[in-house]
Amino acid sequence: MLKMKNNYFQRLFWILVIAGIWKAISLSGLFSPLIFPSPETVLKSFYLSLLNGELIRQTIISLSLILRGLIISLIIALILSLLAISSKTFAGMVETLLAIAHPLPGIALMPLVLIWFGAGTKAIIFIIVHSVLWPLVLNLLTGFRAIPEIYRLVGENYGLNSLKIMWYIMTPASLPYFLAGIKIGWARAWRALISAEMLFGAAGGIGGLGWYIFKKRVFFDIPGVFAGLIVIVIIGVLVEDLLFNKVEDITVKRWGMQI
């Protein structure tokens, strides 16, 4: 507990140091305030955008997109990896798909996605699913294959059928790999989402955080660009540090199953 507090203290300390350096540079007058806005103007822009609801609305849009993408990926990944471990034919198919699709950055698919889906929500979700799905499948497959045979034997011994073995044994046993996959997937999806939103912009006047930053950019509002970046960092930290670490703490870390 003490160590954790220490960590937060350290974080805070370094953030203050960075803010101090930032302030010093902006005071030094080396750069035009247009390039290097002072921390106060950034905070002010952040505060104003929070106040008028713009930032919150766009953050919610981004998060809902990513959530939808994650859920779709999760379902497809489960189906693909379960198929792959239950049949050699499907394993070949899934592995081929993985080999083709996994190395492809989502952004590289943009031109095609535009033709297939147009520049709307569907396109962004497609990019997110592409970014999340393959690392997730890869991790799930590795996870399922890494389950010691003995767990399955114990399950069979108590008369469990394959479905129950999947539910009671394979699922918790592969959780460390699943979590690792989700973590990679989240990081990739978050990046893909922001880039996609900056490229596709918004359909029907509604856009997410990437769109927010893009809009601030075209209106030459550099403090606003920084404000958008701050939100991205905050969400990244919250999800990584709080959500994922918490989930790991109460599951795989407690179980001694960390990979």
Add this chain to the structure above:
Amino acid sequence: MRKYSAIILISILFILLLSGCKKEVENRISIAEQYGLAYAPLQIMKAKGFLEKNLPGIEVNWEQLGNTAAIREAMLAGKLDIGFMAIPPFLIAWDKGMKWKIISGLSISPLGLVTYRDDIKSIRDFSPEDRIALPQPGSIQHILLSMACEREFSNPRKLDDLLVTMAHPDGMNALLSRKEITAHFTSPPYIFKELKDGKMHQILSGKEAMGKEFTFIVGAATEKFYDNNPRVYKAFVSSLREAIDFINDHPEEAAAILATEYNLPEEEVLKYITWPGMKYTPVIKGLDEFAHFLKKNNYISKIYASREEVIWEDVKDEK
């Protein structure tokens, strides 16, 4: 203690790194343009070597960037001296404190909102399900559409919810494939290609939106460049005039040069650069109208007291 000295050291290094060492070279110029027929005089200037002729020994660096935002950012960073763009993005950055002014107009151009839908005859006919593609919020296309909306509906933001941001080529492809978007607000050569399709028609021209003729593309120079390089500045201005005059006086010859630059057939280029409404002129038209509209709708916070605040002195304005 060691930690703190490390912090100080890192900070100093960081500041030194950022400040860098900037060299001022009198005989160098960096110019940014975008793709499109509205920038044709720059292609002529480049191909005919006007700048090099007017100022022997000058080192010219031409950059073609994908969008206005990138040009503004590069100029702000000191990587570019002169950039070409439409009036609204210029004014937006000027309002935010960017130290730059307009050198000259470059072109007046037909702009227009094109659709494939026969039932759409004016901007009144759009339904909430329709989508209109244009480059980005704050672009001249967006401002012109807002102007038309103000006139038609007394609400400049009436159609904002229908907007989709697309670069010109993407918007053209989307329109021609009749997918995703209903209409596209664009400029030459895209607008010409779209209208060539036969099934497409224009429902709003830039001129109708504005209510009068206006300059599409202007050139702007940073204060730093203007103050430090008067000779280069002068040479650039006269070279630009020379290029504009060349297109107007020798359209066939210009078309031959541009054909290779744009990789289009010569006759087609000739047709485009002599298209009704396509004019190459240094005169700046419509600046005040844009400024007042932007101010009225809070895109900018102030208006210049005199035009000298936004235009370097030696621009001929036949207002």
Add this chain to the structure above:
Amino acid sequence: MNLLEIKDLSRSFVTGKNKLLVLQRMNMSVKKGELLSVLGPSGCGKSTLLRLIAGFLKPDSGSISLKGKPLSGPDADRIMVFQDFNQLFPWKTVLQNVVFPLKLKKVGSSRKEREEIARRYLARVQLDEFLHFYPHQLSGGMKQRAALARALATSPEIMLMDEPFASLDGQTRSTLQEMLLKIWQESESTIIFVTHDIREALLLSDRIVVMGSSPGRVKKVMENKLTRPRDQLSRDFTEMYKEIYGLL
């Protein structure tokens, strides 16, 4: 009637082009309530025998019947205790690990009741202090004790123990052997105990099935008449040890 009857049991494995006969026409029987050791060198097929009885493997020929009925697949009437310390589920506490099969077999009417049963068995293996520990927090010996409690909790017809103490240090092994004997005597369960350790077989069992290898087969079935508690240093013990050693 014998509880378990094995008749002419054969099983072979195919690896690549080679077919390896692991068990050849095995015959043996297990009486209710007895502790039977299957003793043999490694590779004699004793683990395969246990897996056949558990139902994890199918015989090539021959039959295994429990209470006169031929076996079909694994079931909770024959519970295996493995040598592998990983047989507990790491995501469950010691208590949850024991409750889990009770829940599956619908033993007890409520969660509370099942936990009560699990606690009782865990107390018998002296793990009452560690109910809420996760397996990774336990020593090897404690894990095996928990596995034993889990096997006992569902009261199987037969417990199949596949060298459960072989990976433990000598001291712990002795403790666990005594614990197993005590529990067996109190609960009257039937145990097939596979080992390669002659001493262990002599200490624990009523009868010893001595197996020979390649292919695995029964060499001799010996009655172990040594009086309990058994003394490893007694003359009778040493005599029997020598006899079995000679067989192997």
